[in-house]
Amino acid sequence: MRFEEAMKRLEEIVEKLEDPQLSLEESLKLFEEGSRLVKLCEGMLDKAEKRIKLLTEAEMEGELQAEENE
Numbered sequence: 001m002r003f004e005e006a007m008k009r010l011e012e013i014v015e016k017l018e019d020p021q022l023s024l025e026e027s028l029k030l031f032e033e034g035s036r037l038v039k040l041c042e043g044m045l046d047k048a049e050k051r052i053k054l055l056t057e058a059e060m061e062g063e064l065q066a067e068e069n070e
Contacts, residue, residue, distance in 0.1 A: 006037045
């Protein structure tokens, strides 16, 4: 599942959970699904953050090496 799809589904879950007519059982099912999606999204964001950090560090190292060679 892509990040955008997970976020869209989370928005749908929040909307459904706001319905006062929703049964307790259905609320619990939606809450559990939402919790799994939150963990999935957090994992994706952590991976993206690490990747950005690596790319930024590599870029900075490249710039430093270029300056040293000048």
